[in-house]
Amino acid sequence: MNNLPLSRRSVLAGGAAVGAGVAAGALGAPVPALAVPKARPGRIAYPFLLGIASGDPTADGVVLWTRLAVDPLAEDGFGGMTASKYDVEFQVATDEQFRSLVRRGTKHARREDGYAIHVELTGLPSGREFFYRFRIDEHVSPVGRTLTAPSAGAAVSSLRTGVVSCAQFEHGYFTAYRRLAEDTPDLVLHLGDYIYEYRAGAYTIPGGNPRDHAGPETTTLAGYRQRHAQYKSDADLQAAHAVAPWVVVFDDHEVENNWAADISENAGDSVEYFRQRRAAAFKAYYENMPLRRAQVAKGAEMQLYRRLGWGQLANFHMLDTRQYRDDQANNDGLKAPSAQSRDPRRSIMGIAQERWLYDGLGRSTATWDVLGQQVFFALSDFGPGTAEVYNMDSWDGYQPNRDRVMSAFQTRGVANPVVLTGDIHTAWANDLKADFRNTSSKTVGTELVTTSVTSGGDGTDIPSYGPAVRAENPHIKFASNRRGYVLATYTPTQLRADFRSLAQVRTPGAPVYTQASFAVEAGNPGLQSV
Numbered sequence: 344m345n346n347l348p349l350s351r352r353s354v355l356a357g358g359a360a361v362g363a364g365v366a367a368g369a370l371g372a373p374v375p376a377l378a379v380p381k382a383r384p385g386r387i388a389y390p391f392l393l394g395i396a397s398g399d400p401t402a403d404g405v406v407l408w409t410r411l412a413v414d415p416l417a418e419d420g421f422g423g424m425t426a427s428k429y430d431v432e433f434q435v436a437t438d439e440q441f442r443s444l445v446r447r448g449t450k451h452a453r454r455e456d457g458y459a460i461h462v463e464l465t466g467l468p469s470g471r472e473f474f475y476r477f478r479i480d481e482h483v484s485p486v487g488r489t490l491t492a493p494s495a496g497a498a499v500s501s502l503r504t505g506v507v508s509c510a511q512f513e514h515g516y517f518t519a520y521r522r523l524a525e526d527t528p529d530l531v532l533h534l535g536d537y538i539y540e541y542r543a544g545a546y547t548i549p550g551g552n553p554r555d556h557a558g559p560e561t562t563t564l565a566g567y568r569q570r571h572a573q574y575k576s577d578a579d580l581q582a583a584h585a586v587a588p589w590v591v592v593f594d595d596h597e598v599e600n601n602w603a604a605d606i607s608e609n610a611g612d613s614v615e616y617f618r619q620r621r622a623a624a625f626k627a628y629y630e631n632m633p634l635r636r637a638q639v640a641k642g643a644e645m646q647l648y649r650r651l652g653w654g655q656l657a658n659f660h661m662l663d664t665r666q667y668r669d670d671q672a673n674n675d676g677l678k679a680p681s682a683q684s685r686d687p688r689r690s691i692m693g694i695a696q697e698r699w700l701y702d703g704l705g706r707s708t709a710t711w712d713v714l715g716q717q718v719f720f721a722l723s724d725f726g727p728g729t730a731e732v733y734n735m736d737s738w739d740g741y742q743p744n745r746d747r748v749m750s751a752f753q754t755r756g757v758a759n760p761v762v763l764t765g766d767i768h769t770a771w772a773n774d775l776k777a778d779f780r781n782t783s784s785k786t787v788g789t790e791l792v793t794t795s796v797t798s799g800g801d802g803t804d805i806p807s808y809g810p811a812v813r814a815e816n817p818h819i820k821f822a823s824n825r826r827g828y829v830l831a832t833y834t835p836t837q838l839r840a841d842f843r844s845l846a847q848v849r850t851p852g853a854p855v856y857t858q859a860s861f862a863v864e865a866g867n868p869g870l871q872s873v
Contacts, residue, residue, distance in 0.1 A: 386480045388413040390424070393572055394581035395477060397489035397588040398633025399651065400530070402469040405489050405588055407433060408633035409477050410459040411452050415576045416557045420457065420568030420627075428453045432478045433462050439474050439486060452479075457568050459630040469494040470654070487585040490529055493654030496708075498835075502653055503528045505587070506829040508594070508717075508765025509536040509795035512574055513543065513552040515826070515848030519796045520583035522843065522855035523828050528587050532659070534765030534793065535594025535717045537632075538570050540624075548800035553849050562620050567627035575631060579851075591632050592647055592661050594717040594766055598624040601736055603670045605643075618643040648696050650703050657833050658709040660700055662716035667693025671735045677725055678735050680742070687743040691718075697747065705755040710865055711833050713761045719771075720745065720762045721790050721818060722779035727811035737766075749775065752787050759865050760788035761838060763831075769807050770794035770829070770842050772821040772861050772870050782817050786869040791840050793829040801847040802826055804858075820870045821859050838863040839873065 390411040398406050411429060412422025428451045435446035445467065450460040460477075467473070470493035477484040493499050505528040510517060523531065539546065540562075543555040561567045574580060595601050598621050601608045607617040625640035638646055647663045668691045672684035683689070690697060704712060714720075719737040726732035733739035752760045752775075762775065771792035778784035794802070806813075806822035813819065825844040832839045844858040860873035 387424075387429075387482075389482050390429075390479055391477065391482065391484040393422070393575040393631075394584055395475070395484050395487045396584035396633045397475065397487055399590060399635050399649075400490055400492045400588045401651070402492050402494045404464040404467050405473075405491055406633045406635055407435070407462040407464065407475050407477075407487075407489070408460070409484060410457060410572075410575070410631060411479070412458065412572055415572035416569060417572075418558065418565065418569060420565035420572075421454065422458060422568075422572055424452075424454070424458045426454070429458065429479055431460055433460075433475065434478075435464065435467075435473050435475045437471070437473060441474065441476070445473070457627070457630040461633070461636070463635055467491050470497065470499075485581070485585055489588045492652060493656070495652055495654070497654035499654040499656040500834065502530065502656055502833045504831045504833070505531040505583075506534065506763050506765075506791065506793045506831055507531065507583075507796055508534040508793050509768055509798040510574070510580070511536075511539045511546065511596075511795070511798040512577070513539070513541075513546065513554055513556055514548050514800050515553060515797035516851040517577050517579035517796060518848060518851055518853050519579075519827050519843075519845055519855070520577075521579035522845070523830075524579075524582040524586040525855075526830055526843070528830065530653075531583060531587050531589045532661075532715050532763060533589055533591045534715055534763060535592055536596040536765065536795075536798065537591065537593065537628075538567075538574050539596045539798075540570070540599055550800070550849070561624070564623040564626060567624050568630065571627055571631040589633060590651060590659060590661060590715065591634070592663060592715060592717065593628060593665065595665060597628050598665075601671070601675060602665060603668050604666060606670050648699065652709065653833075655709060656835065657711040657713055658703070658707045659713045659715055660703055662692060662700070662714055663696065664691045664717045667696055668741070672740045673735050675735050675740075677732050679726070680731055680733055680739075684733070684735060684740050685742055689741055690744045691738060691741040692744060697744070700748070701751045701755060704751050704757050704760075707757070710835055711759045711761055711838065712757050713763060714748075715763045718764065718766045719792065720764055721771075721773040721775055722816065723819070724815040725808065725812055727815060749777065749787055753777070757788075759838070759863070759868065761831075761863070762788065762790040763829075764790060764792040765795075767792060768795040768799040769802075770821070770823045770825065770827065770844070770858075771819060772840065772842070772859070774818040774820065774869055776818050779816075779818060788868050789838070789863050789870060791829050791831060794823065794825060794827050794842075794844075796828070797826060797848050799824075799826070801849055820861070820872075823858055825858060827855065827858075836865050838865070 414423025773790040775788040827844040
């Protein structure tokens, strides 16, 4: 994108308006294209309390999303809606006042789909900015801004992306989402833990949680729907969805902490029971995300790994490191390496996804190849001296799989690989070395780890490891325990990563500041402080 114009105030106002339950057009401007009827007895209350969203842009289209709810926290998961279906009008325009419409139509919000709708647009011009909204009866949704991707092979001057992960509703306010919206990215990558499954108070931070989950631990479809609705009701999250298209992948908490394939963290849960829970979680996840029909859950299966291009500038290879992984080695946790963690037959991705990734890397001609994934990729030895201690839930617990990915970067001619990571609730910037134990070995790529939006509470400027551990991992160039996000800007010559941080999240409204910035020169992997 070439710094497309946007009246950010109007988009952000739309997110705030729906969060406050305002039944009006988000722009506060005339809506001449809508024949808005007068309210009559028997009409539903304002149903756009969960906001609007767009996602998975292609060169000729994008997905638009909304989900109807008049009572988001209804225990049955239906948001207070009662009819079998509702007719919802959608509109797409090239201007915020909707004077130049390019698409309009009607979709059915059906009860069996939790009253969610997905509009999968095609035939739009590439590399363009659009605005969209929905209407039902006299109620008009907030307005969202979205983009189509540049056409394949097109020259692109820059792309600004937001990278976010880990938003535990109970641990703080979603100010980071609001600040990200104010930075006006072209694309937002959410790397997992969009919701958390715990009942209220089960996962607490020092000083107590500033707000609570509604409902019990999520195990049923109604529970997952209710939990998604509670998160989607947040005005700051709505603002981030309204400002740009999102590309999402899940991690563990969208289902259950530290799950692996068909294996629950709870040893007492049978595979059959856990697959039922996973099916409920996957269905609710699809219903609440701007995903394409190709991602519709089929029971306990969901095709989430996929690839999106952004002209000649970047290819985004979005990975799923939960659904196909072998169980964590050594019973999970921080452990010494073992024959199991070093077993070349084990995979965090599954063999089919590995082949898909390596094939895509080999075919890519983009300047930047970006892996959007969930857990810490670089070696991270938490054992000082000769001791070795690794996180078995991360790629350190699947070392041969990481070796195969690193080898593919080199053998498939990937000049500028970038790994984006979430999960760990702290921010990191890592050089990816051909041999992590040899400081003079070749730097192959870059890893940017976004901290959490809220998970873990306010945090501090002090890294979560000491000097002894830092000495074991010289490829780690930055670490912080603050909350926030990464703002990553790609150009044909450089990647710039700004680690955007908040001093606190226990109360809303904290300002954002750039805690650290790094640049990576195209063709010359390696982080340089800016």
